[in-house]
Every structure is written in structure tokens, then in C-alpha cells.
Amino acid sequence: MVKMQLYVWSPALGAPSIDPKCIVIESYLRVLELDYTVVHANDPQTSPTGELPLLKHGATWIAGIDRILSYLVKQQFDANATLSPAEKADYLAYNALVQEKLYDCMLFTWYADMTNFVKSIRPTYAKLLSFPSRYFVPIQLKKTAKSRLAKYDVEIISDDTTLPENEKDEMKELQRTGWHQMYRLARETYHVLNDKLGDKKYMFGDSATTLDCIVFGYLSLHYYPDLAHNRLQHILKEEYPRLARFCDRFQQTYFSDQKDVEISEPSDDIPSLWRTMINNPRGFLSSIKDDAVQYMSSSDKKKKRSEAQLDFERKRIWSIAGGVTFLLAYIIYNGIISVEVVDEDDQYYDDDDNQDDYVYELDE
Structure with missing residues (x-):
């Protein structure tokens, strides 16, 4: 079988990648134990569509999370092969929920919280990006987040004056009021996923499926980053420990040191x-x-x-x-x-x- 080559953003903030879509695809390849190498591209312009992840399989290039998943299924690499029709319908519904709500909540805490952006997010991207991209890509990402969050009437402004300065008191106030609609949205989404997981190891039972890869990909960037204001991490640990254990279990099973894959150089024929x-x-x-x-x-x-x-x-x-x-x-x-x-x-x-x-x- 031809070895695949996966182009992704590098690991950062304690997570397998700084981008949830990249984590999803690498999780999928690892769950199915497919043979692949990784290129830490760290530049969306590497891709012909201006986004990562990007997958090379033989002479074929596929860009974007949904197109890569569809392609792998067509190649009969299907992590959902054992699901019933009803479970596959559930997968579609939960997939849509995660890719919209969890992603929006992540964007809010990364970019609308100016303390997080200035102290954590922008410096992290600066380390991953080369000159001169490190100077304009974080700002471009912030503008994209602002556009996506507009549907929630979210303003990209400093939030430091709206909560107590003491972290312990801040968390109490956050738990009491929710403080902001995006944290209420995060709680609502966590609640749905927590009920779906129940006492099972994974979303549909004892074996990981595509949905587990998607949930882990997006939830890991809520859970692992130690940001200046780590409110999503706090909510997960304190209010939804079952989801926190799910992340740790998935990470240990599929991203432990023994599971590391080969890092390769970019292909000469990349259609960037x-x-x-x-x-x-x-x-x-x-x-x-x-x-x-x-x-x-x-x-x-x-x-x-x-x-x-x-x-x-x-x-x-x-x-x-x-x-x-x-x-x-x-x-x-x-x-x-x-x-x-x-x-x-x-x-x-x-x-x-x-x-x-x-x-x-x-x-x-």
C-alpha cells in the first residue's frame, strides 16, 4: 500500500496540533493504523485551497477535513464501517454540532479574549511560522475569527474588566453566571457530548470511530492549552470530568510516544x-x-x-x-x-x- 503523507500544523499548546482539523485527520489515520508520514507545514499557503490539513496519497492531493474524510472512505478506509444506520445518522448530527459549536467556542477564547491572544495565541503562532508570515498570519486568523463570531454578536475587545482579577473568584463568578453566552454555549455542547459518551469508552462503544476523532480533535484544544485565561479547561475539568477523561484516554491510546510517526520532508510536487x-x-x-x-x-x-x-x-x-x-x-x-x-x-x-x-x- 502506498504510504500517505499528511501536511499539518505542528503540535502546540500541549495538543497534537494547533489546528483541530489537523488533529482530526491524524487521529483518523492513527485509529485505522494506516501507514503515513507527517509534514509540519505550518503554512496554509502550502495547500492549493489555502487550508490545512493536506493529504498526499500516491499522485493524489486532497485538502480540507471533509474532503479528506470522504476520500478515505471512498478508498475503503472507513472508521464507521461497523456502525448501524441509526448510529451513522447520529454521527452526522454530532459531527455538525462539534465542528460548529466547539470550534466557535475555541475561537472566542483564543481571539476575543485579548489576554489569551496577546500572551498565548499570537506568540505560539509566531514560533511556528517563518518570517514574514509570523507577523501577519495571527492577525489574519483573528480577523477570520471575528467574521465567524459575528453571528453571536461577539466583539473582539479586552474582557479583563468584566470579571474579578482573582482567578478563584473569577471561576466562581463564571460558574454562577456563565459570564458570557459563548461559555454558556460551550457548557450546552459539553452537556450533549457528555450524555452521548455516558459510561462508554468511546462515543459508540468500546471502539473509536470517526466521531471520536472529531470530538477529540476539537475538544483537545479546549482541554489541553494552559492559556492565561483557561476557562474552557476549567469547565471541562470541574464540571465535565468524563469528557476530560475521554480526551486523556484517546490521547494516551493514539498519541503516546510509542505511536509517534515518521516526520518527512515536503514533496517536490506539492500543488501549493x-x-x-x-x-x-x-x-x-x-x-x-x-x-x-x-x-x-x-x-x-x-x-x-x-x-x-x-x-x-x-x-x-x-x-x-x-x-x-x-x-x-x-x-x-x-x-x-x-x-x-x-x-x-x-x-x-x-x-x-x-x-x-x-x-x-x-x-x-
Whole structure:
């Protein structure tokens, strides 16, 4: 069997990765005991869609959590193979809950809490990222979080004046009032997952499934990071110890030292945004125009798209726009005055015969 290569954000904050989606996919590969190596890419521009994780399987590249899971199932690597139809329906419902609610709560405590952002999150990303990405990627992530949290009427402002300065008194006040709607949302989501887990080892029994990988991926970044304000960690430990034990059990079983995998170098044929931009700048800029036109299409067409599709398109456009901005700034700063441009007839990929090898379709 061909060994897979997984591109992820590095471990950080006491968790297997600083990104929950990367933890989900690596958890899935480990649960199924698949043969793979890891590349600590630490740059979403590594991916053709501007997001990690990215999986290479033979000549095929797949980007994004949902597309990777779908691809692995199609390749008959299915962690849900033993589930009944009713359990598979439950999986879909809980999966949607986790990927939305737990992720939003994580974004809130990482980016809306300015103390956490300044003291913990921004410095952590600065260590993982290379120059000059360390200076603008954390700010870009914060802006993306602000946009996603807008539906909750969340403002990205300092919160230090709204709670007691003493941590013990602060936690008492937090437990008494919930303090903020996002912590109430976290509790509600924990409660649902806690009831689902019950006294079982995993969500559907004694064996880990895809849902366990997803729950662990997102919950681990609530539980393990020791942030300046570790409120989510405190709630899990004190109010939902069963979920805390689930995280520890999953981590010990699948991410112990004996389970470490080989760290590999990036592949030479990685279809990154940078490679496309350098090899075919005119085609690259043309793809930006096509993405923008598609995203700004009529409202009727937008209604037909799923929220996942719209989210994907927004991420891609912002990622590409950020890349172009950095490239132009680099060119101006270094006095570069000419760029080799290929003919208009050249395709987005160097070899038309290999186009099917790059899989980054929109989620259905």
C-alpha cells in the first residue's frame, strides 16, 4: 500500500496540533493504523485551497477535513464501517454540532479574549511560522475569527474588566453566571457530548470511530492549552470530568510516544498556492478573478450552495488575496521589476493529464 503523507500544523499548546482539523485527520489515520508520514507545514499557503490539513496519497492531493474524510472512505478506509444506520445518522448530527459549536467556542477564547491572544495565541503562532508570515498570519486568523463570531454578536475587545482579577473568584463568578453566552454555549455542547459518551469508552462503544476523532480533535484544544485565561479547561475539568477523561484516554491510546510517526520532508510536487503563482502568474490571477466572480454571483445562486461551500469559497478568496498582497509587497521591497509570464493558453496545471490527481472539490 502506498504510504500517505499528511501536511499539518505542528503540535502546540500541549495538543497534537494547533489546528483541530489537523488533529482530526491524524487521529483518523492513527485509529485505522494506516501507514503515513507527517509534514509540519505550518503554512496554509502550502495547500492549493489555502487550508490545512493536506493529504498526499500516491499522485493524489486532497485538502480540507471533509474532503479528506470522504476520500478515505471512498478508498475503503472507513472508521464507521461497523456502525448501524441509526448510529451513522447520529454521527452526522454530532459531527455538525462539534465542528460548529466547539470550534466557535475555541475561537472566542483564543481571539476575543485579548489576554489569551496577546500572551498565548499570537506568540505560539509566531514560533511556528517563518518570517514574514509570523507577523501577519495571527492577525489574519483573528480577523477570520471575528467574521465567524459575528453571528453571536461577539466583539473582539479586552474582557479583563468584566470579571474579578482573582482567578478563584473569577471561576466562581463564571460558574454562577456563565459570564458570557459563548461559555454558556460551550457548557450546552459539553452537556450533549457528555450524555452521548455516558459510561462508554468511546462515543459508540468500546471502539473509536470517526466521531471520536472529531470530538477529540476539537475538544483537545479546549482541554489541553494552559492559556492565561483557561476557562474552557476549567469547565471541562470541574464540571465535565468524563469528557476530560475521554480526551486523556484517546490521547494516551493514539498519541503516546510509542505511536509517534515518521516526520518527512515536503514533496517536490506539492500543488501549493505559491508554486502556482510563481509558475503561472497570469493563470493564477485569472483563477482569482474566476473565484471572485463565482462568489459574487447572484443571491439566487448563493442560496443553492451549502454553508460549507460558501465558507470554503470565502477562505480560498481571502487566502489568495493575502498571498497576492504579500507577493506584491515583496516585489516592491526588493526592487523586482519583471516577472516571466506564460502564454494565456497555458493551463492552471502544468500537465492536463494530471488534473484528476488533484482533489479539492467543494463539499456537497
